[in-house]
Amino acid sequence: MPSNAAIAPSTLSHVDLPWRIDWTGDKCTLCGQCVAVCPVRAIELGVFRKREIKASFGLSTTSENQYSVRYGIRQKTDPGFACIGCGMCDMVCPGDAITPRRNDEQPKLRMHANKGGAPRTRGGRRNDRGSLLDQIKFVRISMLTDPALDAGRHEFDLTTMIGRILPPETALETLRNQGWMPPVRKIYPLLIGGMSFGALSPNMWEGLQMGVAYLNEELHMPVRMCTGEGGCPPRLLRSRFLKYVILQIASGYFGWDEIIHALPEMKEDPCAVEIKYGQGAKPGDGGLLMWHKVNKLIAAIRGVPVGVSLPSPTTHQTKYSIEEAVAKMIQSMSMAWGFRVPVYPKISATTTSLAVLNNLARNKYAAGLAIDGEDGGTGAAYNVSMDHMGHPIASNIRDCYLNLCRIGAQNELPLIAGGGVGKNGNLAANAAALIMLGASAVQVGKYIMQAAAGCVGSEGDRCNVCNIGVCPKGITSQDPRLYRRLDPEKVAGRVVEVFLAFDSEMKKILAPLGRSTSLPIGMSDALGIGDKNAADRLSIRYCV
Amino acid sequence: MCRLFALTSTEPVSPMRAVRALDVMREGHDGSGVGLFLTGLGGPLGALADCPILSGILTSEGERRLNQFMDDKGFTLRHRLSWNLPATPPPGTPRRGLYLVAAYEPPDRWRALPPAERELNILRTRLELKHMGLEREDITVFSFWPDVVMLKEIGDPLAVGRYLDVDREDLHARQILAQGRQNTNYAINLYACHPFFIQGICTMTNGENTAFVPIKDWLTACGVPGYEGYHSDSEVFTHILHYAVRRLGLPLAAYKHVITPLPDADMRSHPDAAFLEQLKAACRKLIIDGPNCVIGCLPDRTMFMVQDSKKLRPGVVGGRPGLYAFSSEICGLDAAIPERDKTRDFQPMHLDTAIVGPGCEEIEICRQTQPLPQAR
Numbered sequence: 001m002p003s004n005a006a007i008a009p010s011t012l013s014h015v016d017l018p019w020r021i022d023w024t025g026d027k028c029t030l031c032g033q034c035v036a037v038c039p040v041r042a043i044e045l046g047v048f049r050k051r052e053i054k055a056s057f058g059l060s061t062t063s064e065n066q067y068s069v070r071y072g073i074r075q076k077t078d079p080g081f082a083c084i085g086c087g088m089c090d091m092v093c094p095g096d097a098i099t100p101r102r103n104d105e106q107p108k109l110r111m112h113a114n115k116g117g118a119p120r121t122r123g124g125r126r127n128d129r130g131s132l133l134d135q136i137k138f139v140r141i142s143m144l145t146d147p148a149l150d151a152g153r154h155e156f157d158l159t160t161m162i163g164r165i166l167p168p169e170t171a172l173e174t175l176r177n178q179g180w181m182p183p184v185r186k187i188y189p190l191l192i193g194g195m196s197f198g199a200l201s202p203n204m205w206e207g208l209q210m211g212v213a214y215l216n217e218e219l220h221m222p223v224r225m226c227t228g229e230g231g232c233p234p235r236l237l238r239s240r241f242l243k244y245v246i247l248q249i250a251s252g253y254f255g256w257d258e259i260i261h262a263l264p265e266m267k268e269d270p271c272a273v274e275i276k277y278g279q280g281a282k283p284g285d286g287g288l289l290m291w292h293k294v295n296k297l298i299a300a301i302r303g304v305p306v307g308v309s310l311p312s313p314t315t316h317q318t319k320y321s322i323e324e325a326v327a328k329m330i331q332s333m334s335m336a337w338g339f340r341v342p343v344y345p346k347i348s349a350t351t352t353s354l355a356v357l358n359n360l361a362r363n364k365y366a367a368g369l370a371i372d373g374e375d376g377g378t379g380a381a382y383n384v385s386m387d388h389m390g391h392p393i394a395s396n397i398r399d400c401y402l403n404l405c406r407i408g409a410q411n412e413l414p415l416i417a418g419g420g421v422g423k424n425g426n427l428a429a430n431a432a433a434l435i436m437l438g439a440s441a442v443q444v445g446k447y448i449m450q451a452a453a454g455c456v457g458s459e460g461d462r463c464n465v466c467n468i469g470v471c472p473k474g475i476t477s478q479d480p481r482l483y484r485r486l487d488p489e490k491v492a493g494r495v496v497e498v499f500l501a502f503d504s505e506m507k508k509i510l511a512p513l514g515r516s517t518s519l520p521i522g523m524s525d526a527l528g529i530g531d532k533n534a535a536d537r538l539s540i541r542y543c544v
Numbered sequence: 545m546c547r548l549f550a551l552t553s554t555e556p557v558s559p560m561r562a563v564r565a566l567d568v569m570r571e572g573h574d575g576s577g578v579g580l581f582l583t584g585l586g587g588p589l590g591a592l593a594d595c596p597i598l599s600g601i602l603t604s605e606g607e608r609r610l611n612q613f614m615d616d617k618g619f620t621l622r623h624r625l626s627w628n629l630p631a632t633p634p635p636g637t638p639r640r641g642l643y644l645v646a647a648y649e650p651p652d653r654w655r656a657l658p659p660a661e662r663e664l665n666i667l668r669t670r671l672e673l674k675h676m677g678l679e680r681e682d683i684t685v686f687s688f689w690p691d692v693v694m695l696k697e698i699g700d701p702l703a704v705g706r707y708l709d710v711d712r713e714d715l716h717a718r719q720i721l722a723q724g725r726q727n728t729n730y731a732i733n734l735y736a737c738h739p740f741f742i743q744g745i746c747t748m749t750n751g752e753n754t755a756f757v758p759i760k761d762w763l764t765a766c767g768v769p770g771y772e773g774y775h776s777d778s779e780v781f782t783h784i785l786h787y788a789v790r791r792l793g794l795p796l797a798a799y800k801h802v803i804t805p806l807p808d809a810d811m812r813s814h815p816d817a818a819f820l821e822q823l824k825a826a827c828r829k830l831i832i833d834g835p836n837c838v839i840g841c842l843p844d845r846t847m848f849m850v851q852d853s854k855k856l857r858p859g860v861v862g863g864r865p866g867l868y869a870f871s872s873e874i875c876g877l878d879a880a881i882p883e884r885d886k887t888r889d890f891q892p893m894h895l896d897t898a899i900v901g902p903g904c905e906e907i908e909i910c911r912q913t914q915p916l917p918q919a920r
């Protein structure tokens with residue numbers, strides 16, 4: 001930009017951007033691959049003209065300007081094209097000539113990412129590295145009377161149950177009278193949480209499903225995956241693998257036309273039905289699939305026209321109150337499968353979770369309650385919702401569990417915790433902490449995307465462009481040129497590896513605690529934390 | 545690790561026999577306390593079949609309050625053991641105001657009540673006394689039940705046994721549970737001393753129940769009177785047994801299916817799989833995670849031993865028709881019944897419940913893989 005050019009308020013320099021491109025000219029081969037791969041077109045071919053003044057010393061020759069032209073990479077400073085730090089340019093560069101670097105200056109981009117008065121939207125996560133779950137330690141080590149176990153050689157029962165479990169006396173009474181027993185599924189306590197076909201690319205979805213099928217059929221680990229709101233491919237609905245799937249229904253009811261029509265042809269019941277009322281990443285907000293991602297396939301599965309944005313309303317529109325909605329939805333979903341499938345709602349963590357819980361405790365058809373904390377991820381949301389809305393999961397789950405303890409219904413209404421589990425990579429430790437705080441099972445989404453598909457998003461606001469269909473890893477894109485980068489077989493392989501590693505780590509946590517016979521739900525005496533207030537709040541041990 | 549010893553006999557025997565067995569196993573306990581449960585009493589107490597016997601320790605103020613309380617409730621004292629204690633207690637044993645073992649005739653109006661209600665009233669009376677005593681720390685009650693005496697005291701088992709003269713004729717009993725305490729986790733509190741008792745059901749345990757907190761949380765909340773206390777992580781075993789037998793109406797052989805259900809793979813081939821799967825799901829909050837050896841006695845004076853499913857403790861049952869013993873160590877059994885045929889000793893493994901009925905005829909072994917008696 002010439003130094004005398006007009007400067008607009010949003011005219012920024014590289015210093016103001018969160019990510020800066022380091023490009024080394026003498027390593028660059030000028031192949032142009034970085035420019036081609038950049039998902040946000042943050043870099044472009046730069047043509048630099050250089051003037052050199054050749055001053056002569058004698059009198060016979062005159063001084064002159066010499067001009068040379070140099071080609072290279074130029075980073076755009078237009079806020080609409082700011083580098084997202086995804087590192088794809090670095091990945092494809094044959095000469096190690098380019099890499100993004102986080103700017104140490106506080107980025108001003110935040111104040112300008114609202115062109116046309118539209119606030120920033122993005123995918124991803126909360127952009128906060130802090131994690132209370134990471135601070136929780138397992139402090140009750142079996143040392144004397146109860147010897148610690150050998151994680152490698154001992155037998156562990158790591159399964160959990162979702163579905164309404166009747167109090168023992170009622171259960172035996174019902175059994176004696178051959179009454180209706182609520183359906184209960186014995187599953188692995190780590191669930192792949194709801195990520196829709198649509199939010200995820202077909203390859204990603206297929207990879208996850210294959211991985212889940214392999215875990216079940218070959219390794220006998222009853223791992224389950226939730227569809228998210230976006231329906232389910234027709235062939236899966238009619239296959240025996242449906243039993244590994246939790247079907248989600250949310251306020252947009254996307255895909256449910258297809259599901260209802262497939263009902264008579266289903267060979268297996270789904271594992272469960274999750275009714276989504278809220279999502280931890282953007283509580284109180286509906287789902288959103290932006291038009292970029294609504295191609296022919298997605299449109300067909302969801303039963304909508306191609307190329308339109310698909311917002312789900314913030315609440316289920318046909319009902320006038322949440323209590324009524326929950327009760328009626330649970331009832332109708334249960335009825336659709338002849339009361340053979342557990343149906344449970346998922347809400348975002350909130351100070352009002354207890355009210356929902358108490359309602360459910362009184363409803364014998366309610367099969368559980370999934371609570372999603374503020375650290376959950378999303379495919380698309382307003383930045384403000386992601387960064388500032390929501391309730392942390394730990395105290396919310398704990399309150400709910402202790403409330404169930406008060407009414408003697410713990411484990412009868414299983415709690416499923418999600419939101420930020422493994423956000424810094426500590427998947428098993430975070431999951432075990434939540435289980436000991438009272439969760440019967442734990443849901444993960446982002447961790448699976450990162451570990452099984454190489455999502456580069458991070459809590460440092462890296463990448464996070466899942467919403468606009470340009471996912472550089474092909475995970476959240478519906479563009480075949482992008483998602484063909486992702487090999488579903490390899491995703492499946494990684495899913496298996498993630499679960500196997502998780503399983504070993506869980507055993508490494510449980511063995512020293514002397515626990516192996518059943519999942520230690522609510523074993524809060526094992527937990528400690530070095531923060532007195534947090535310890536008091538969670539009713540766990542304060543350890544320094 | 546605490547040491548456990550239990551005797552079941554057709555004829556009343558001296559509790560000292562069990563205490564001596566504990567003494568043989570003294571390497572395993574630190575002499576920090578002893579607890580005795582006696583039923584099938586031979587003396588005058590055994591003859592008062594309808595009169596619940598109150599066992600406990602009181603201060604003199606506690607005694608006054610107790611008498612007032614029992615009077616107000618309409619109980620009539622029928623028989624009370626009097627003790628002639630030596631002037632100084634053995635080292636480590638505190639001097640107490642009164643060791644109480646007294647049988648009461650229940651109020652007249654209870655006669656018309658159905659047995660379940662009468663039993664509940666007896667339980668509630670004990671709980672009221674316990675709570676009363678906790679307020680001023682002047683009354684400690686271990687049991688209140690017909691044909692049941694419990695003694696608990698801090699100190700070396702043998703010394704305490706001699707001090708309290710448990711050899712006396714009127715304490716001879718057909719079923720005796722005795723525990724020598726290894727004080728590990730908890731400050732010495734008489735309510736933390738085994739055996740534990742509720743409505744005719746008694747158990748004692750060694751080892752540590754790592755699933756204690758979630759189990760305790762559930763029992764405390766499930767609304768059954770008497771499920772409280774939990775100064776010891778082993779008290780839950782008594783209450784789970786009570787819950788299984790009295791609330792769920794299960795046979796003793798199902799107790800193990802509650803605390804240590806079969807793994808799913810083994811369950812599939814079980815003849816009662818359908819029932820057991822439901823039982824496992826419904827009672828999941830009661831699954832223990834040992835290592836534990838549990839010895840217990842039911843109101844019909846059936847005695848049993850079970851182990852946790854994985855981290856087995858030693859435990860042995862042996863004897864001869866008419867007299868059997870359950871012991872946490874073989875040396876205890878050897879000391880108590882040396883004349884038995886040792887080849888018939890049985891050490892229950894992870895699937896077994898070893899049972900000796902009140903007739904003391906034989907050791908019956910229930911394996912979890914066998915069909916359940918009376919399974920529905």
Ligand code: SF4
Pocket residue numbers: 019021034037038039040041042043082083084085086087088089090099100
């Ligand atoms: S890091 Fe990603 S967004 Fe930034 S220039 Fe490289 S490819 Fe483009």
Ligand code: SF4
Pocket residue numbers: 123124449454455456457458462463464465466467470471472473474475476
């Ligand atoms: S790699 Fe894809 S899924 Fe991960 S943050 Fe970037 S756009 Fe989202």
